[in-house]
Amino acid sequence: MKDTAALAEKQTESVISHYATLAYEYDRRWNRYSVVSLELLAKRVDMQDGEALLDLACGTGRLGGIIRERTPGVDLTGMDLSPDMIKMARGRIPEDARTRWLEGSMQALPFDDASFDAVSCSSAFHLLTDQRKAMSEMARVLRPGGRLCIVDWCRQYPQIQLIQWLARTVGRQYRRILTPDELSTLMSDAGLEVESSEKFNATWFWAMMCILARKPG
Numbered sequence: 168m169k170d171t172a173a174l175a176e177k178q179t180e181s182v183i184s185h186y187a188t189l190a191y192e193y194d195r196r197w198n199r200y201s202v203v204s205l206e207l208l209a210k211r212v213d214m215q216d217g218e219a220l221l222d223l224a225c226g227t228g229r230l231g232g233i234i235r236e237r238t239p240g241v242d243l244t245g246m247d248l249s250p251d252m253i254k255m256a257r258g259r260i261p262e263d264a265r266t267r268w269l270e271g272s273m274q275a276l277p278f279d280d281a282s283f284d285a286v287s288c289s290s291a292f293h294l295l296t297d298q299r300k301a302m303s304e305m306a307r308v309l310r311p312g313g314r315l316c317i318v319d320w321c322r323q324y325p326q327i328q329l330i331q332w333l334a335r336t337v338g339r340q341y342r343r344i345l346t347p348d349e350l351s352t353l354m355s356d357a358g359l360e361v362e363s364s365e366k367f368n369a370t371w372f373w374a375m376m377c378i379l380a381r382k383p384g
């Protein structure tokens with residue numbers, strides 16, 4: 168338990184300091200990767216006007232921007248551990264009655280049960296120290312019939328296995344990149360029904376997965 172708390176603290180410090188500088192150039196540096204991965208996520212989560220979306224580890228708010236452009240009537244909440252990423256998100260879409268950007272960890276969500284029609288998370292699930300807890304939090308805040316869409320790196324590919332190995336080697340033990348089966352199992356264990364599981368390439372190097380699940384009801 169003490170080890171888990173220490174690891175979570177280390178992850179929080181590492182993420183905040185990593186994105187303190189990267190936040191201001193993230194969109195430019197990761198442009199191609201982000202366009203491909205977020206366009207697919209936006210397509211699969213398929214928001215409708217009037218629905219509420221929670222985008223976890225929202226980064227600079229780019230997914231929210233894509234979705235708002237197509238469905239202006241979506242109620243948008245984004246949450247991220249990095250204050251600098253949140254600052255960029257606020258700059259992209261100012262807060263108003265239908266837009267909130269919050270600092271915080273997706274491992275403990277400050278929302279009531281059944282608050283959202285959809286939850287999304289892109290390129291961040293592998294960073295979590297307690298993936299099971301985060302998954303049960305995501306399932307908890309979804310309304311019955313609501314959907315969860317996660318896009319992340321895919322450990323079925325050798326280059327991603329290498330990234331996993333390198334992260335551990337340089338002391339980022341909290342990184343845990345999953346395979347589609349492992350992520351789907353976590354979703355099922357949290358009471359969600361997996362609807363689709365896809366693998367895709369965000370760039371020639373970045374082998375990814377996109378898994379969509381629904382809360383029964």
Ligand SMILES: C[S@@+](CC[C@H](N)C(=O)[O-])C[C@H]1O[C@@H](n2cnc3c(N)ncnc32)[C@H](O)[C@@H]1O
Nearest residue numbers: 224225226247248249252272273289290291294
């Ligand atoms: C690679 S960026 C992806 C940002 C965004 N989802 C996108 O695809 O453009 C990873 C993000 O995860 C956030 N993050 C890492 N651990 C987190 C946690 N426990 N809770 C919330 N956000 C977290 C980081 O601050 C960072 O903004």
